[in-house]
Every structure is written in C-alpha cells, then in structure tokens.
Amino acid sequence: MTHIYLPSAALVLLAAVFTVTGETTTEQQDEAVAGFNDVRVAAGLEGFPPHGWYGIAWGDFNSDGWEDLFAGGLLWVNRKGRFEQLSTDVGERAYGVWGDYDNDGDLDLFTYSPAQVFRNEGNVTFVAQSFPPVPMSTSQSACCGDFDGDGDLDIYIGGYEDGGYQPDAIFTNAGDCAFSLSWQTPGRRQPARGASPADFDEDGDLDIYVSNYRLEANSLLQNDGHGNFENVGAAYGVSSPGLHGHTVGSAWGDLDNDGHLDLVVGNFSHPGQPPPQLLRNLGAEGEFRFENKTAGAGLAWVESHTNPALGDYDNDGDLDLFICAAYKGDTAKLYRNNGDWTFTDVTDELGITGERLHSASWADYDNDGWLDLLVQRYQTIGHLYRNRGGANHWLKVRLAGTSAVPGAQVRVGLDKGGGILTRQVEGATGECNQSPATLHFGLGLHDGPVTLEIRWPGGERQAVTTEVDRVVVVEKPVRTAAP
8 A cells, every 4th residue: 555645845725626637437336346244353353342332433543544443432453454452541431532632643532421531642541631520411422623713623512311301512622632611502402312513514614413312303503613503404404304303323425426515314213203314415506505315315214223324335436325223123224325316225235234233434444445344233242344345446535734634625526427526534423433534535447646625624725636546644734924
C-alpha cells in the first residue's frame, strides 16, 4: 500500500466544483466483490464483545495508520491486521467517542456511560480528566464536533430514559479539555438513542440529527455557526409523523452522488409503524430540504431494524447500506446501492449472517483498500467480516493538521456521469458507533488521477490531485496574516 503525505505547501484553494480526467463506465456496476469471510477469531477478536455490551468506535489512537477500536467497552489495538485487547485505565465503559479534545494531535476518548474524558498520553496510556456533572441519569448516544467554531471539539450528549425522558446537553470545550455545560434540552424532553452530526446545509458549521425512540419525533438541530441550535426537523421534512418510528440510530451519507449528504433513519417498527426511511437532501436549489425516497427503494420490512451503517463495500462509487436487526428470527440486511435510489439485498449472496445484530460499522481494518464489516450480536459474540475484494479502484484520504476535523467533507468529481462522491469525517453515527476518520472512496474502473475538494470546518476549501489505489494524508495549511 502506498502512503502519500501532502504538506500544506502543495495545496491550493478551490473555488468551484470540479471533474477529473479519465474514463468511468457503467461496467463498474458489475464489478462485484467475491464476498466476505468471518475472521473474528483469526483477527484476534475472540473476546469481542463482552456479554450484553455494544457500540463500535473506530479510531487510530496510536497514529500508526491502522484502525484501532473501542468496542464492547474495551480498547483493542490493531497490530497490522490482528487485534490485541488492552488493559488500560479506561476500564470497562460501554460507549465512547474518539476526538482530539486537547488539540495535541492524537485521539482522546470520551465515554458517556459514565461521562468521562480520557486524554491520550501516547504509548497506549490514557489519563482520566475531570468532567462536569451531566444533567441526564442515562445516555445511549454522544457525538463530538467544533459546534461553536473556536477550534476545540465540543460534545453533545443525548439523554435517554430513566423514570421519564432525560435531557440532552452540550458541553463546550474552552481548550485543553476544559468542558462546561452550555445548553440542555429546552421544554419537552425526548428519549435520544443516537446523535449524528453533519453539515447538511453546507454553510461550514456542524448540525446534528438526533434519533429519538418511543415514536417521538426526531430532531434536526441547525447550527447558526456559533453553537446555537434550532430544531428545523419539521420545516426541512425529516420529522413528520409518518417518518419517525422507534428510531435507534441514523446515518448521513451521499446516496445518489450529487454532492449533498442524505439521511438514513433506522426505525425499529412494529406492524403499522414507519419502517427505516431514506431521505434525499435536495441541496441549495431545494433549500436543503429533504425528499422521502423510501417507497420503491426495495428495502424489506423487518420489525427490529436498529442501526444503519453506510459504506461502499464493492468500490463502485455508491454508498451501500447495512442495517441491523435485534429480534431473534429477524435478520440484518446488506443492500447494494444500484445508484438510482433502489437497493438490492445481497446479504446471503455475500456470506453475511444477520441474526440479532445491534451495532455495525465499516472499516478497512487490514489496509487492503476494501471495506470490512464489524458487527456486534445482541448479548453474544460478534463477527468481523473481511472483504475478499474485487477489481475496482479506490482511494483513502486522511485529513491532518487540525483537531476540529469532525464535519470535514471531501468530494471527488467523476466524469462520464459518475457524479460527485462525497464523504465526511464523523463525530459519531447511529447509536454508540463511530466510523474511521480516514475517508474511503470506491472509484469503479477509474484508474487515472483524481482531484479532491476538501471542505474544512469553518468553510475553508482546498484542492489536491493524486493517483488512485493509495492512502493520501492531507494537511490543512497554516494561514498567516498579511503584513
């Protein structure tokens, strides 16, 4: 595998959307992968996860280029494709979110069961930092991002239920992990099961979609750029009564390659209740409202669907959908994205065993350019499905030079009708999950150079041109004031 490091001097500002040279044909749709093998034991995850615990958070906490893991309440370091369970001061805390909370260049861990920040001191050493009291007694979700635009990662914690619905809250980071409560749910509370941030309206700041349970309306919290949020879910078409079921987790991703982040809502739905929803972001022309594309998409009704996970497993350029199912007898589904808002069930064809899964997350754990799938089974062992690969090309992009990277977006424009591939660095997704910060692009049969458009939090843009089938590390340039 080739790693290319691009220093800030090699970067230029980009003012417009672009395309790349080379040829991409519709044949890429037929370049199917060979399938998946369960390699959990061979990869060193014999004990994954402890009984009854879930949540999968990928993060390269030792900065060696291999995706490490906080899952099932435990830390696992990736030793070039084989995992080693670590004994650290983090202890057995079930849910966590990676982020560089102290701005020192490596990933720290925030756990929210209970709330605690563990500062990464290097050499697989984590030191607990003080954290202020939280206003909720139970939590099933949290996410991080620079919500107020000051360069430090803040934390959103969702409150669940404990003798009544618990409040959500935002803790603002004044720097060096100095957190303070800055906001909590006004008025009526709702039971949050997931918090997924994204700059859906492309204005340079992070918004948050909150997945609520008990048939309560989900929330789309729009950021004014200073960390002040307004719930615009109803106005933007993502919170009407026909959409929200018992939502467990939701995921952002550009499903139609138009350059805008769409939304998958993971509804647990008893008969007659709304199933999972596919909501298309209409972009600037549609004032970033959402269109419901669920009807006719080909998703089978499964009563106990929970967390969705998006990833381009076949490297054809389209984000595919894996969605978990929790009940005995219900099966999770892997759907191949056909590129036209229809999806094909390929679960059995590709060797996925889907019964009673609660959490799932895509990551290229073995650095071969193909996304693998880690899943956690409900109250029992999980699976690590290794992708056997295929013929399509790929690119992985790792953004560096700033700690406020959650919310950063990278776009690759493809000609010949290939669209604009868009990926974002996640500050968490679904319920208790987090995808790797290294962004993965499937490129189909395109084998020529590609140009990346990078949109950093705050709105700054860059362009980088690179060859394919490699990892590219891009550093944000340091801007100095003019004399």
